[in-house]
Amino acid sequence: MIDPGCEKTVLIVEDDVDTSDAIAEVLEDGNYRPLRAPNGAAALDELRAAERAPCMILLDMMMPVMDGREFRAQQREDPSLREIPVVVLSAHADAASYAAQMDAEGYLRKPIDLRALLETVERFCARDG
Amino acid sequence: MTPPEQALARSQGITLRKSTTHRWPFTANDLSFLEAVANVIAAAIARARIEEQLRLAERRTVEERGRSEQAEAALRERDEFISVAAHELRTPLTALQLKLQGLERGLAAADPRRFQRLEGAVRQTERLSRLIDRLLDVSRIAQGRLDLWLEEFVKLEVEQERVRLAVRDQGIGIPAEDVSRIFGRFQRAASIRNYGGLGLGLYITRYIVEAHRGTIAVASSVGEGSTFCIDLPRFGLAPAANRNRIRGARA
Numbered sequence: 001m002i003d004p005g006c007e008k009t010v011l012i013v014e015d016d017v018d019t020s021d022a023i024a025e026v027l028e029d030g031n032y033r034p035l036r037a038p039n040g041a042a043a044l045d046e047l048r049a050a051e052r053a054p055c056m057i058l059l060d061m062m063m064p065v066m067d068g069r070e071f072r073a074q075q076r077e078d079p080s081l082r083e084i085p086v087v088v089l090s091a092h093a094d095a096a097s098y099a100a101q102m103d104a105e106g107y108l109r110k111p112i113d114l115r116a117l118l119e120t121v122e123r124f125c126a127r128d129g
Numbered sequence: 130m131t132p133p134e135q136a137l138a139r140s141q142g143i144t145l146r147k148s149t150t151h152r153w154p155f156t157a158n159d160l161s162f163l164e165a166v167a168n169v170i171a172a173a174i175a176r177a178r179i180e181e182q183l184r185l186a187e188r189r190t191v192e193e194r195g196r197s198e199q200a201e202a203a204l205r206e207r208d209e210f211i212s213v214a215a216h217e218l219r220t221p222l223t224a225l226q227l228k229l230q231g232l233e234r235g236l237a238a239a240d241p242r243r244f245q246r247l248e249g250a251v252r253q254t255e256r257l258s259r260l261i262d263r264l265l266d267v268s269r270i271a272q273g274r275l276d277l278w279l280e281e282f283v284k285l286e287v288e289q290e291r292v293r294l295a296v297r298d299q300g301i302g303i304p305a306e307d308v309s310r311i312f313g314r315f316q317r318a319a320s321i322r323n324y325g326g327l328g329l330g331l332y333i334t335r336y337i338v339e340a341h342r343g344t345i346a347v348a349s350s351v352g353e354g355s356t357f358c359i360d361l362p363r364f365g366l367a368p369a370a371n372r373n374r375i376r377g378a379r380a
Contacts, residue, residue, distance in 0.1 A: 018224035026231045062216075091219035093265050111222040111258050114230035 006055035008125045009033040013043040013071065014089065015063040019110075023058065023117065030118055032125065039063040040071025044081075053084050056124035058108075061090045061098060072102045085124050215265040222261070226254045287363070294359040302351035312345065334359075 010027055014020040015038050024034040035054060037043035040063060047053070057075075061068040068088060075081045088099040091110040099107035105124070108116060155163070229251045236244040286293040303311060307318040312335040317328040331345075338345045343361035 016220055016224065019220065019227075022224045022227035022231070026227055029231060029235065091216045091223070093262075110219045111226045111254070114227055114234065117227070 005052055006125070007033060007052070009035060009052075009054040010121055010125070011035045011037065011043060011046065011054040011057045011084075013037045013040065013057060013063070013068070014060040015039055016060075019060075023112070026114055026117060027121060030121070032121060038065075040066030040068065040074070043071055044074060044078075047075075047081055047084070053081070055085075056105075056121065057084055057086045058121075059086050059088055059104070061088060061092070069098075069102060072104065076103070087120055087124075211264060215261050218261050219258070222254060222258055226251070226258065229254060290363055292361045292363055294361070295356055296359075297354060297356045299354040302353055303347065303349040303355055304351055308347060308349065311347070 008031065010032050012020050012023050012027075012034055014023065014036075017038075020036050020038070024036060027034045035046060035050070037046045042065070043057070043059075044066075059068045059071060066074075068090075072086060075084070075086070085105040086102070088095060088102065088104045088107040089110060089112065090098055090107060092098065095107045095109050098104075106120060108120060229247060233244060233247045233251055236247060282297045284295040284297075286295075301319060303318045310316045311318050312331050314332045315328045316332070335345050338359050338361065341361050343359060345357060345359050347355055347357050349355035
């Protein structure tokens, strides 16, 4: 199970700085606590160093160093990380099938709609005891 | 000519004439020997001709295959380009749209005038986003859905003398009073508010079809769709007088 004390924390894994900024700003406005990583490898480091797991991960697909697919594969192999829900962010028309292949909890198509983003984040953070 | 001579004459162009100046006239033995030689030569020539034809046919097949492979590679490259371009366009749009929508949300109550201006910007990013979606849809159709589409909506009948092509859609249909003018230049049956386009597509199609000595017609019922039928001759195409004019129309 997810740590009940995830405290509205959301990890954004996204290489495009402006996109990552924009998501973080919107989440801050909604009183969430965004964490950020520019690629899959940095995200794994961030998660392993964190005191508690975030409520969810917003995961971009195409990133340098380690892409979304590889991150997800490594995350699922790590017992301490595998329960954290992942929502895939993708500009590709096949975002839904990517999410299914990666066994992700959901997906958001880029360009991301603000309302859809907030609804999705709320759904996972609401699990927070 | 004697029968053996006639036989020789028949053999693939090898002919033999009785020489009047020759000191030793041919005996029957000579002639049958020569006939045998001529037959061997004729067989060799026939064989060489067939081999040459086979070689030519093979070369044509290889060339055609090469051309179609080139065309397929060009199509793949184009589709790949459209797909990557659409993907790259969405990345900046994501940041832009989220930032604008975030600002819009914050301003709604506090500053109605600025909110209104921002609303316009948000609308335009959403419009751009829809345009990119459509661009990607087109590239996806080209990437392989076309076969399915062709199977369902396009029928081709090839007869001895004619080829008939029927293309069916499930669109809004064309009212009977508009059918006669839709093949004209800048003619549209539907309002430009609802459907884009210059009104040139069917005009250009008609020109191309007529340049190939064919005809185009449409059967349509409003609300259900239209079927366009193109009828073309298979053979005996004379150079069409209006070919250059078509090029002009296409440009």
